[in-house]
Amino acid sequence: MNVLPWQTDAFTALQQRRQAGNLPHALLLTGPEGIGRRHFAEVLAASLLCLSPYADGSACGSCQACQLRQAGTHPDLLTLSPEESRVIRIDQIRGLTERLGLSRHHAAWRVVIIEPAETMNVAAGNALLKTLEEPPPETLLILLASRPALLPATIRSRCQRLSLVMPPRDAALAWLREQGVEAAETLLDLAGGAPLTALALGQEALVRHGNLFRQWIDLADGRADPVKLAAEWIKPDAERPIQWIQAWVGDMIRLRQGARARQAETEGALQKLAGAIDLVRLHRLLDQVREARRLLGSQVNEQTILEGILIYWANLPRQART
Numbered sequence: 001m002n003v004l005p006w007q008t009d010a011f012t013a014l015q016q017r018r019q020a021g022n023l024p025h026a027l028l029l030t031g032p033e034g035i036g037r038r039h040f041a042e043v044l045a046a047s048l049l050c051l052s053p054y055a056d057g058s059a060c061g062s063c064q065a066c067q068l069r070q071a072g073t074h075p076d077l078l079t080l081s082p083e084e085s086r087v088i089r090i091d092q093i094r095g096l097t098e099r100l101g102l103s104r105h106h107a108a109w110r111v112v113i114i115e116p117a118e119t120m121n122v123a124a125g126n127a128l129l130k131t132l133e134e135p136p137p138e139t140l141l142i143l144l145a146s147r148p149a150l151l152p153a154t155i156r157s158r159c160q161r162l163s164l165v166m167p168p169r170d171a172a173l174a175w176l177r178e179q180g181v182e183a184a185e186t187l188l189d190l191a192g193g194a195p196l197t198a199l200a201l202g203q204e205a206l207v208r209h210g211n212l213f214r215q216w217i218d219l220a221d222g223r224a225d226p227v228k229l230a231a232e233w234i235k236p237d238a239e240r241p242i243q244w245i246q247a248w249v250g251d252m253i254r255l256r257q258g259a260r261a262r263q264a265e266t267e268g269a270l271q272k273l274a275g276a277i278d279l280v281r282l283h284r285l286l287d288q289v290r291e292a293r294r295l296l297g298s299q300v301n302e303q304t305i306l307e308g309i310l311i312y313w314a315n316l317p318r319q320a321r322t
């Protein structure tokens with residue numbers, strides 16, 4: 001299991017702390033979706049569980065501990081995620097605490113991965129607090145969260161925060177090509193720069209993006225109904241269309257200011273549209289889209305949000321032309 005190239009520095013820093021004997025007992029791992037947060041947690045876990053790691057700290061992949069981990073049966077690697085409901089419940093945390101009270105089986109370390117940590121309900125969070133306050137020896141808790149602000153401050157303050165960042169574009173593209181991905185540039189654009197998302201998107205996303213973009217142009221030309229499209233676009237998810245709209249609007253603003261678009265594929269069509277729209281209105285639309293992305297995932301009606309954006313957009317060019 002290899003460290004992703006853009007996470008080498010973070011991994012090395014932790015290994016140095018491990019050698020110095022001051023690894024934290026709890027890590028709060030944050031950062032955008034699709035850059036390999038979970039992968040980083042698993043590589044770190046593998047490294048700590050391995051019985052004969054390499055000099056750089058990475059797992060050997062062949063010792064007994066590595067084999068158990070690869071089979072998903074290592075008794076000192078515990079993972080917690082929401083089960084039937086969308087939250088991590090208190091009985092899951094209690095089960096974890098009980099297991100942490102038992103002695104370790106193999107390695108020097110025991111690792112717990114909790115993901116997404118912000119789905120712990122209040123009772124579960126309180127139960128975990130006790131473990132964070134009196135951590136068992138040689139145990140690392142890794143909490144993964146894309147919205148760490150939703151975690152209670154009491155939990156955040158007892159974890160060391162490690163924020164993983166979006167990789168540079170060149171590094172992401174090189175990695176995608178190594179994975180044998182064709183059309184790496186386009187997919188990376190569609191994924192908003194997140195390489196693991198790009199890898200997961202595949203051909204289907206290219207087709208969906210093409211369709212949605214054509215309808216986006218139709219809306220501007222008054223040939224489509226924004227309410228009807230909003231209902232269609234939220235299937236299977238609202239997040240991707242809103243992310244793409246943000247990219248299109250961002251590109252229109254860039255083009256309007258005489259810069260190049262980020263996405264080459266849609267540049268020509270957006271150039272034509274952008275010329276007819278007031279820059280202030282484009283910025284207002286961009287604000288609306290950003291706000292929509294912020295709201296996604298909370299208790300909001302995604303269709304209503306998307307409708308608002310599409311209606312605003314459908315009325316924009318006409319306002320500007322008259």
Ligand SMILES: [Zn+2]
Pocket residue numbers: 049050051052053059060061062063064065066
């Ligand atoms: Zn090993």
